[in-house]
Each structure stands twice: as structure tokens, then as C-alpha cells.
Amino acid sequence: MNIGIVCYPTFGGSGVVATELGKALAAKGYEIHFISYSQPARLDFFNPNVFFHEVSIYEYPLFDYIPYETILASKIVDIVKQYKLNLLHVHYAIPHASAALMAQNILKEQGFHIPIVTTLHGTDITLVGKDPTYEPVVSYSINHSDAVTAVSESLKRDTYANFHIDKPIHVIPNFIDFSRFAKQKKEHFKKAIAPQNEKILVHTSNFRKVKRIEDVVKVFALVAQKIPSKLLLIGDGPERTNIELLCRESGVCERITFLGKQEQIEEILSVCDLFLLTSETESFGLAALEAMACEVPVISSNSGGIPEVNIHGVTGFLSNVGDVDDMAANALKILGDEKVLKTFKSNALKQAKAFHIDLILPMYEQVYEDLLKQKERA
Numbered sequence: 194m195n196i197g198i199v200c201y202p203t204f205g206g207s208g209v210v211a212t213e214l215g216k217a218l219a220a221k222g223y224e225i226h227f228i229s230y231s232q233p234a235r236l237d238f239f240n241p242n243v244f245f246h247e248v249s250i251y252e253y254p255l256f257d258y259i260p261y262e263t264i265l266a267s268k269i270v271d272i273v274k275q276y277k278l279n280l281l282h283v284h285y286a287i288p289h290a291s292a293a294l295m296a297q298n299i300l301k302e303q304g305f306h307i308p309i310v311t312t313l314h315g316t317d318i319t320l321v322g323k324d325p326t327y328e329p330v331v332s333y334s335i336n337h338s339d340a341v342t343a344v345s346e347s348l349k350r351d352t353y354a355n356f357h358i359d360k361p362i363h364v365i366p367n368f369i370d371f372s373r374f375a376k377q378k379k380e381h382f383k384k385a386i387a388p389q390n391e392k393i394l395v396h397t398s399n400f401r402k403v404k405r406i407e408d409v410v411k412v413f414a415l416v417a418q419k420i421p422s423k424l425l426l427i428g429d430g431p432e433r434t435n436i437e438l439l440c441r442e443s444g445v446c447e448r449i450t451f452l453g454k455q456e457q458i459e460e461i462l463s464v465c466d467l468f469l470l471t472s473e474t475e476s477f478g479l480a481a482l483e484a485m486a487c488e489v490p491v492i493s494s495n496s497g498g499i500p501e502v503n504i505h506g507v508t509g510f511l512s513n514v515g516d517v518d519d520m521a522a523n524a525l526k527i528l529g530d531e532k533v534l535k536t537f538k539s540n541a542l543k544q545a546k547a548f549h550i551d552l553i554l555p556m557y558e559q560v561y562e563d564l565l566k567q568k569e570r571a
Contacts, residue, residue, distance in 0.1 A: 194279050196225055199282070210312075211284040213368070220240070246268065270296045273300055280307065281296075286317040287317050289311075311334065312342045312365075316474070332357050342363045344498065345364065365556045367482060371550070379460055393466050396469045397427035399428055404473075406432055411517040412492070417448055425461060426450070463487050473494070492512075508540045508544045
């Protein structure tokens with residue numbers, strides 16, 4: 194089966210999941226064609242079954258804003274015909290689903306029929322998609338996709354609540370590849386970060402407002418008053434400057450390290466004791482799941498799909514969005530007792546295994562096979 198995957202190339206959850214899914218499918222013998230405006234961040238290896246097709250963007254004096262959706266649709270048409278793709282899997286509703294539908298209609302006129310699977314990941318529904326400017330296009334794109342999946346039950350509910358959807362949505366959660374995400378022996382690295390055996394807290398994201406990284410800093414400041422600890426902030430984005438200023442104002446700047454974007458995040462997670470996820474909204478919480486796979490318990494908000502991943506009192510604790518006092522108190526419950534910390538670490542790993550890629554990948558394969566059977570019958 195030849196599959197086209199359309200995704201954002203960034204470190205955000207949708208791009209990561211799309212890339213890891215494609216890599217896993219390629220390992221099983223599928224021919225995978227990634228289509229994006231730059232090479233996906235985690236497409237960092239060679240596989241004869243994996244191809245990358247760049248959507249070239251040229252500036253024209255006529256346009257104040259480049260019509261990316263139109264350029265993408267044209268690229269999809271070209272790749273489908275040239276490589277005889279059997280199916281398109283587009284990640285994130287805006288603008289990938291609508292561009293794919295445009296391409297599908299163009300191809301249909303030329304005698305090609307290409308089924309489309311659209312996967313909803315989060316802010317395409319919970320933030321951007323709810324903007325009245327986008328709602329008609331998002332609703333149309335979902336309803337006219339041949340199959341639709343969402344990464345959590347929470348996201349599925351939000352989609353039905355906020356859009357006029359008459360299409361069934363299949364929940365296929367995000368997954369973990371344990372050949373990569375597993376606790377590694379990095380004691381020398383831990384000693385370099387915490388020479389006095391301090392506890393290491395960590396947060397990773399794209400540093401957008403929705404992640405509420407200021408709450409991460411506030412929680413850490415409260416924890417650091419009680420327990421010697423360090424905080425690692427992984428990632429980058431529009432809020433970094435504000436967070437750096439807050440760190441200086443909070444008086445714990447010397448205990449916080451900004452690591453920027455990191456490729457081998459599993460190596461860093463392997464030396465950490467607690468993961469902080471304070472987001473205003475999260476449709477799944479892939480970053481938390483990756484931490485749990487490395488035996489790191491999670492202190493998080495109870496937003497969106499996070500409770501489907503982080504089990505309160507078992508793999509970590511949940512608090513209301515913005516309740517930094519409760520989050521800090523829960524963090525201290527875990528970090529203040531080595532026996533408790535060990536139990537939570539073990540529970541985190543056990544829960545993460547429920548999202549093993551070997552369990553999730555067949556769900557996507559079934560969706561693909563069902564669509565191709567429908568195509569044959571049509």
C-alpha cells in the first residue's frame with residue numbers, strides 16, 4: 194500500500210505523531226510519502242520505504258499572504274499521480290483536510306479516486322477551529338473525509354459539540370514507540386544537572402500561551418522552597434522571552450535550565466523525576482505519555498484528554514487549570530518520599546505500555562483496509 198501523509202513538520206504533537214506513524218508503517222513494508230513544507234523534525238533516518246516531498250512556497254508580489262492551501266493541493270495531485278498513492282492520511286484539519294479534498298476533486302475529474310483519512314489532533318478543533326472564520330470549512334472537511342479519527346474521547350466530544358458533524362469519528366489514541374522511548378542509563382548526565390542529588394522536574398512543549406508555562410515556573414518555585422530541585426525546560430516558542438523574565442523575577446532562575454529544542458528528548462527524560470504539564474487545553478498530552486514511558490510520573494491540569502493518559506493518584510495527579518498551589522502540593526507528595534516516587538514511576542511505565550505502538554498501529558491499518566475495500570466495491 195502506498196500512503197501519502199500530510200502533516201506539519203514541527204515539534205508539535207500532530208507532526209510528531211504523523212511522523213512516527215509513517216516510520217512505523219514503513220517498517221512494516223508500506224511505502225510512505227510525507228508531504229509538507231519542510232522535512233518533519235523526527236524524519237531523521239533513512240528507510241527505502243520513506244519519501245519526503247517538499248511543498249515549495251514562492252512569493253508573488255500579488256499576494257500579501259501565500260496561498261499555501263492551493264499550493265499544497267496541487268502538490269498532492271502531483272504526488273498521487275506520480276507515485277500511484279492508494280490513500281491519503283492528513284493530520285490536523287486546517288488546512289490539510291480542505292487541501293486534500295480539493296486535490297481529491299481534481300483527481301476525480303482525471304479518473305483517479307483517492308480516499309482521505311483525516312486525523313484531528315487538538316487545537317485545530319479546540320482553538321483555531323472554533324473561530325467562526327474557519328468553522329464552515331472545518332465542518333465541511335470533516336464531513337467529506339472518507340474516514341475521521343481523533344486522538345482522544347475528549348477531542349471527539351469537543352468536535353461534535355462545536356461543529357455540525359454527521360460523520361462517525363473513530364478514537365485512535367496517540368502511541369509510544371518503546372524502541373525509542375524507554376528509560377536509559379544516563380547517570381553521568383544526571384550528576385551534571387543535579388550534582389547535589391536534587392530532584393529534577395521537566396517540561397517540554399512548543400512554548401505557546403495555551404501551555405501556561407508560567408504555571409510550570411510557579412509550581413517549581415513552590416516545590417523548590419521545600420525540596421532541593423532543578424527544572425529543565427525543553428522546547429522553544431513565542432512565550433520563551435516572557436518565561437525567562439518570570440524566572441528571573443521568581444528568584445529561582447539559577448535552578449532553571451532552558452535546553453531549547455532537543456531531538457533526543459528520551460535521554461533527558463531518563464534522568465528526570467517529575468513531568469509538569471499545566472496546559473489550558475490538551476486533547477491528549479503526548480509529551481506526558483513520552484515522559485511516562487521513561488518512568489516519569491506526571492503533575493498536570495485536568496484539561497481535555499489528559500485524564501485519559503495521566504491517572505489521578507496512580508501515575509501522577511490532576512489539578513484544575515491554574516491551581517498551582519494544588520499542583521505543587523501534589524508534586525511534593527510524590528517527591529517527598531522515595532518509596533512513593535518509586536511506585537509512581539512504576540505505575541507511569543505500566544500505563545504508558547497501554548499505548549504501545551504495537552497496539553495502536555493495527556487500528557490505523559484497519560481504517561486503511563476498510564476504506565480500500567469500500568473503494569473496490571464502489
